[in-house]
Amino acid sequence: MHEASIVQEIIDITTEQAKQNNAHKVLEVEITVGAGAMIETDLLSGAFDIMKNETMLEDATLKINKVNLKLHCLNCGKISESDRMVSMECPYCHSFETIIESGREMLINKIIAE
Amino acid sequence: MDIKDINIPILSKNIKEGETNKNIFESKGLLTINLISSPGSGKTTLLENIAPILNEQGFPCLVIEGDIATTRDAERINKKEIKCVQINTHGICHLESKMIRKAFEQLDMVNEKILFIENVGNLVCPAEFYLGEHEKIAILSVTEGEDKPEKYPLLFKESSCVLLTKVDLLPFLDLTEDIFISEIRKLNKKAPIFLMSKKDKSSYMEFIEWLIQKHLSIFGGER
Numbered sequence: 001m002h003e004a005s006i007v008q009e010i011i012d013i014t015t016e017q018a019k020q021n022n023a024h025k026v027l028e029v030e031i032t033v034g035a036g037a038m039i040e041t042d043l044l045s046g047a048f049d050i051m052k053n054e055t056m057l058e059d060a061t062l063k064i065n066k067v068n069l070k071l072h073c074l075n076c077g078k079i080s081e082s083d084r085m086v087s088m089e090c091p092y093c094h095s096f097e098t099i100i101e102s103g104r105e106m107l108i109n110k111i112i113a114e
Numbered sequence: 115m116d117i118k119d120i121n122i123p124i125l126s127k128n129i130k131e132g133e134t135n136k137n138i139f140e141s142k143g144l145l146t147i148n149l150i151s152s153p154g155s156g157k158t159t160l161l162e163n164i165a166p167i168l169n170e171q172g173f174p175c176l177v178i179e180g181d182i183a184t185t186r187d188a189e190r191i192n193k194k195e196i197k198c199v200q201i202n203t204h205g206i207c208h209l210e211s212k213m214i215r216k217a218f219e220q221l222d223m224v225n226e227k228i229l230f231i232e233n234v235g236n237l238v239c240p241a242e243f244y245l246g247e248h249e250k251i252a253i254l255s256v257t258e259g260e261d262k263p264e265k266y267p268l269l270f271k272e273s274s275c276v277l278l279t280k281v282d283l284l285p286f287l288d289l290t291e292d293i294f295i296s297e298i299r300k301l302n303k304k305a306p307i308f309l310m311s312k313k314d315k316s317s318y319m320e321f322i323e324w325l326i327q328k329h330l331s332i333f334g335g336e337r
């Protein structure tokens with residue numbers, strides 16, 4: 001439930017980037033959210049629509065690209081993917097000796113501004 | 115205009131602030147511990163019990179208490195004559211690096227060697243925010259049930275040590291410590307697991323020794 005903190009960071013970083021590029025208005029922000037980032041994307045969008053008011057992002061849309069959580073099993077070697085946060089169990093051999101390959105990340109990829 | 119391929123981690127500022135915190139802590143010789151657990155697992159009780167012993171052993175402590183509201187935990191710690199400052203997050207479910215720096219500046223540090231940060235009671239969000247700590251520690255009380263590590267895997271996977279608290283209550287739960295240990299081990303093969311109970315002060319000693327060894331391994335010196 002820390003979506004508001006995340007949105008504040010998105011607004012701050014985007015504003016900084018836009019200013020550095022001499023823009024005065026942001027039209028779109030594109031972000032990546034991993035399924036293992038512990039963020040509910042619907043809540044993120046909701047918070048963005050409220051918090052963007054009276055900022056450079058007032059008219060901006062938030063585009064969210066979700067990426068899967070990838071688990072690499074050290075027991076059987078297989079890689080499994082999920083579009084949601086899962087337990088760390090390998091679905092093939094049921095081992096818990098897994099490492100997260102990707103899907104924990106949260107990135108700002110692209111900003112469209114004018 | 116398109117500002118493309120920037121790929122900035124959204125929490126990069128918090129991480130940077132955390133690194134600044136860590137530099138400050140290291141320059142002052144402070145081992146910093148981030149305590150994370152669900153509400154009521156025994157974080158404050160742990161600090162009330164171990165801080166006086168650490169003090170006697172030559173490793174005095176500072177405490178930053180994180181809570182959504184109230185200063186009750188800080189009052190408990192202050193009663194033990196341990197320097198403590200309370201952060202009220204006013205609804206925010208976790209602590210962030212900047213809050214820690216502000217709070218730290220309010221602490222009147224003299225010769226303390228360990229800084230404990232009691233995070234807001236929550237098994238999910240605090241695990242996502244680096245504060246500049248040396249060690250992130252998960253606390254699980256036996257009354258929460260043995261399924262919690264599997265249900266909240268990230269914290270248990272990423273912690274450098276797990277404390278199993280309230281083990282005096284195991285007999286009332288028809289559970290054994292082995293069940294908890296094997297459930298924690300599913301997610302974390304390496305982290306030491308310390309069992310403790312407020313009814314048995316000697317149960318804190320192993321963890322205290324682990325903390326002292328950590329301090330010595332980072333900052334050198336002898337006990």
Ligand SMILES: Nc1nc2c(ncn2[C@@H]2O[C@H](COP(=O)(O)OP(=O)(O)OP(=O)(O)O)[C@@H](O)[C@H]2O)c(=O)[nH]1
Nearest residue numbers: 152153154155156157158159235279280310311312
């Ligand atoms: N029986 C027993 N009770 C304990 C033990 N440790 C803590 N408690 C009790 O559990 C309750 C909660 O303990 P706290 O230390 O306040 O827990 P906390 O994690 O700091 O709680 P929050 O800060 O509210 O998240 C208190 O009533 C403690 O006395 C223990 O080892 N055994």
Ligand SMILES: [Mg+2]
Nearest residue numbers: 157158187232
């Ligand atoms: Mg507490």
Ligand SMILES: [Zn+2]
Nearest residue numbers: 073076090093
């Ligand atoms: Zn497997």
